[in-house]
Structure formats: structure tokens, C-alpha cells
Amino acid sequence: MNKSDKKFNGHLTEHFFRNEYGKIVSVITRYIGVNNVETAEDIVQETLLKATDIWRQNGVPENPKAWLYKTAKNLTLNILKRKKYEQQYRTATEKHPLEFKQLPFSDEMILDEQLKMMFVCCHPSISENYQIALILKILCGFSITEIANAFFSTKETINKRLVRGRKQLRQNNISFEIPKDINTSLPIVQKTVYLLFNEGYSPTQKNELIRFDLCLEAIRLIKILVANKTIKEKSDSYALLALMHLNASRFEARMNDDNLIVEMEKQNRSKWNSNLIAKGIQYLNQAMKGGKISKYFILATISANHCIAKEFKDTNWKEILSLYNTLLAIEDSPTIRLNRAVALSNAQGSEIAIKELKSINLNSDIGNYHLFHTTLAELYKRENNLKMTIQHLKKAISLAKNKRDLKLLEKKLIDTVPIS
Template structure:
């Protein structure tokens, strides 16, 4: 049965863009050569454009993925012929479509191509920020705006990073790295996957609550690494998978019936997916524990403590605070310190957390992030400092770009005790 309709076609094409874009770019780049990765991206974008136009006119085919892959393969074949490659490629026409006898697009080949491209983009000659931007753009189909979001940066800066990164890529061979290079580049690959997951878990610009497709794509890429025989040491991979599964398990409780994000205190824990929590525990159990834990293992353990707690009040906050203290020894990031302040409020009280959070705002650039002011507003509200809470909500509103977040902030600000004259502490 075929479906028709512009909205349905647009949704399906968008789905393919997220789920198939990176696969197609990776395998086509393998055939065209690493120096032609931008041509591969153009081919995939052209295939998606053709799909949109054709399906709008004739309806979505019974096997849309096969249709898309055939179109992309034919465009790649044409590109190869135009470049006058030495090898002969043959095809014949049947019922108006090309049956290509070369350029195989098998699942095994696609997975191998994606792995090679992930590590290719993380070559030592490419600056770290450019590496992450390249993977998000080439393998995950991120727009420049979305990449800028992930970095708390702007489009101009990200575009410059991509230009520099692509220039360096032309001098790097697309092959399987040796074990030493592979282990060295793995941390950048994992960092990229985690950024991808976070963009889905808490979208910063689009008016969406959760972008499940991005979170699932991040898990899929991490699973590719976990399944690969090329990577002997997988503790960090398994820790990251555990962290993502613990977070995904809480998705159904994170959104209210009216589409608003729910914080941990408000979530209905009966909606948490016990099967996904078990997946997370299994991956965490596979992490080799030594005298110290990696950042991903610590974050996964923190998330595991939340997932196994019977209720918010019965959460082992002191244990979680100690885990954050360990994490800060490895990663002195403002975001980690912000999250620690939330736990500190449960262990040592709101005044102590407010003091720590205000110090953090003067010592780092976290004050440019709307969630810093949102957290401060929530602390002031719990401490009944109504005017201070109102001002903090207003500052968060100035910095927030997502309509979803702005709506939540407005409602919380309006719900404050009216006509209060409390002053900032």
C-alpha cells in the first residue's frame, strides 16, 4: 500500500535524512575517494531531494529505503563515470530504473565504511573541534546551526572549523587505523557520539522536547564501535552505552501530557523502561573497574543510582555527590559543576548550593548558559527568595533560544508568589 501526502512525505524524508544520510555518505566516499567527500554529500542530498519530489508526485513506494539507495547508487555511478575512473562499471535499464551491478551497498560494507569514516575524521592532523564538527556534519547529517548548538558557538565559527577540517581531510587516507592510532582517536569519537546524544536528549534550538532519532543514532554509532573486532579495549564504549541507555530509559516520564519537560523530582518512575535500565546495567557491569573510573563510567554510575532509586527522596544523594567529586578530578567542566550543585542542594541544603552556584557563575562562562540561571531561579524559589527567582528566570529567558524552553520559563516565572518584595541575598 502506498501513502501520499506532502506532510507524510516530508516526515519520511526527514527520517531518512537522519537515519540513512551518514550511511550513504560513508559508502559513497569509499567509492569516490576521500578527497571527494563533499561530492558524496552532494550526491546524498540530491538523492533525498529527488525522493521528496518523486514521492510527492507518485506517492511513497512500498520499499522507500531501497528506492533511496538505488537513486544514490546511480548518482554515485554517474559521478564515477564523469571522473573517468579506470574500472569498468556496467548497468542495464529495467522498467525505468537502473539495476547497478557494481557499487554494492551491503549492510556489512556500510558499517565498515562508517567505522573507517569516524576514525578518519578524528585524525591527529585535524583539530579536535573540527573533528567533532566533521563527524556531526558528514556522518550524522547535522546542520551548521545544530553543530553550533552542540558547541555553544555560532554558525560562522563552526563553518570555519568545517572548512579547515575538510582541507585537512584531503591529505588523510581513508583506511583502517592501526591499533595505536585507533585507541588514540577513540576518545574523540566517543565525545562526538555523546554530543550527538545530548542534542537529542535536550534540543537547544528546535521546538521539540526530545529528538529520539538523534539519541537512537548515537546509540547505534556506539554499538558499531562495541561490535567492531578492530577495537580491543571497549570499557569506555560500554560505559557510554550504559549512560545512554539509563537516560533513554527515562524518556517516557520526561515529558508531560502538555509536552513540557519534567524534572527528576516530578517524573513518574513507573514509566521508566526497566528493560532499558537492565541493558544499561549489563553494559556497566562489562566495564573493567580499576583503582579509578573514567568520566563515562562515573556518569553512568551516577545515572544508575538515579535509575535504581525507589523515589526521589530515597535517592542516595551522598553517594551521588561523592561520584561527582570523583568526576571533577577528571573533568573540571562548568556543566559538571552545575550538575553537582543540584546534588549539593539535596545533601547540604539550598543556601549552600546557591553560594556555590554564584561562585561558579563568576569563575566560569557558565553564566552565558540559560540552564545556569534556570537552576539558580529554582534554588531561589525553593528558598522563598521570590524576587531573586524572578530575576533569574528573566535572565534565563534572555539566553534561551528554544521556544519550548522559553514557554516553560514563562510559566514558572508566572507561577511565583505575586507581589513579593523579597530582595536578592
């Protein structure tokens, strides 16, 4: 195979591996069956390890995607040929006798198999926590650490969920097909992809402001749902695409030259991507045609209100507060109430928002979340209450897990503490 003169780049290769991981696992599972999905994962993991080792020594090949697929195919064929696996994989190989020897990886097949894998991982017989962990690991290539971060959980807990989830896949003998009741499983697929986007947009621990690869992967997966003709209900998928594009439009303005977060009030809106905003509005209009007022539709509409405001002072906070009130009727959670309190402060003043946040804290564990204290600190600052501002900034610093958040909070504290 001809080698290019491209040097091995760990970050770019990680991005490439993540994009290909779920695709290859999905196609291999087509041939060896859902019962053996862990074997498919092992094959892909070994493929990626080989690529890391060989590419680091010899450079990245001219067609890295073809290299990965060929290596994965050879490893799969080697496993299928072993006598001890013959009976185990007989059903799978007999199901696709003409394809078995070649193991083709066409673009159309990859798309179909990924859609099937989404619904396999989200099968109704598997508990929701296991579903989300499986789709993040198998289809999106998340590491156990990244899944733990997304769940605000531990690696041990996530590993147990994956083990139990794979066990349920085997025990329930789930077919690797698009389900006839596809719309029943659709909400959990959408929820999982939304979680994927959020982890990319606001990573919980890694020292990265924005992980574009995760956000782009989430958008790609939702587009697979929208493109499929067997899925009739697409309002939520369009709403999700709207939300993702609108939020993604602000990427470039969210950090400064020192790699610190720039809060929305201080962002240079000329850096907002007008093309992504236009696409987001277009998808929002598509969602509106379905006539369904869902969580994703409301969140996308809130994001649209931010995006169309020329300046922060032009933001229609009364409209946004009204949208949050509607959202609470659909899903009442401490996080939504926290975000509503921000809108409340801008629409009706800091004092009433502080009272609201104190009430939320009494009825939930939101006080363990650094953004709760960050928000309170900002509201007390507006009220010129220096003591409470400092107190909540220090508490936020003690709870923040991401270095990105710590840097911002520490800067806020330095700017707040008076020079003696």
C-alpha cells in the same frame, strides 16, 4: 518500481533520511576516495532532494531504502564516467575494479565503511573542533544549523570549520581504512557521539523535547564500536551505552500532555522504561569489568543512582555528590560544577549550594547559560527568597533559546509572582 499507498510524511522521511545519510556517504567514499568526500555528500544530498520531490508526488516506494541506494549509485556512476573526473577517481576505481560497475551496498559493507568513516573524520592530523563538525555532518547527517546549536556557535563558524576540515582531509591524503592505532582516535569518536546523544536528549533550539532519532543514532554508532573486534579497549563504549540507555529510560516521563518539561522530582516514575534501565545496568556492569573509572562511567553511575530510586526522596544524594567530586578530578568544568551544585543542595542544603554557584560564576562564563539561573532560582525559592527567585527566572528566560525551555520558565515565573 511498485509504489505503496503510503503518503509522504515530512517528519518520518527526515528521520529516515538521517539514518541513511551517513551510510550512503560512507559507501560512496569507499569508491571515490576520502579526497572526494564532499562530492559523496553532494551525491547523497541530491539523492535526498530527488526523493523528497518524487515521493511527495508519487508516494513513498515499497522499499524506500533500496530506492535511495539505487539513485545514489546511478548518480555516482554518472560522475565517475565523466571524462573530466576520470583521472581524479582513477585510483579509487582501480582499487575496487570488480565492484566498481555494480557499487554494492551490503549491510556488512555499510557497517565496515561507517566505522572507517568515523576514524577518517577523527584522524589525529585534523584539529578536534573540525573532527567533531565533520563526523556530525558527514556521518550523522547534521545540518549546519544543528551543528551550530550543538556547539553553541554560529552557522558561519561551523561552515568555516567544515570547509577547513574537508581541506585537511584532502591535504593529509588520509586513507579510507581502519587505523592501525585505532585506540588513539577512539576517545574523540566517543566524545562526538556523546555530543550527538546530548543534542537529541536536550536540543538547544528546536521546539522539540526529545529528538529520538539523534539519540538512537548515537546508540547505534557506539554499538558499532563495541561490535568491532579490532578495538580492544571497550570500557568507555560500554559506559556510554549504559549512560545513554539509562537516560533514555526516562524519555516518556520527561514531558506532560501540554508538551512541557517535567522535572525529575515531579516525574511519574512508573513511566520510566524498566527494560532500558535493565540494559543500562547491564552495560554498566560490562564497563566495570574493565576497571576504568572514566567520565562516562561516573556519569552512567550517577544516572543509575537516579534510576534505581523508587521515589525522588529515596535518591542517594550523598553518593551522587561523591561521584561528582570524583568526576571533578577527571574533568573540572563549569557545567559539571553546576550539576554538582544540584547534588550539593539536596545533600547539604540550598544555602551552601548558592554560595558554590556564586563562586562558579566568578570564575567562568556560566552566567551566560540559562540553566545556571534556573538552578539559582530554584535554590532561592527553597530559601523563600522571592525577590531573587524572580530575578533569576527572568534572567534565565532572557537566555533560553529553546521554546521548550521558555515555556517551562515562563510557567515557573507565573507560579512564583504573587497575585496582587
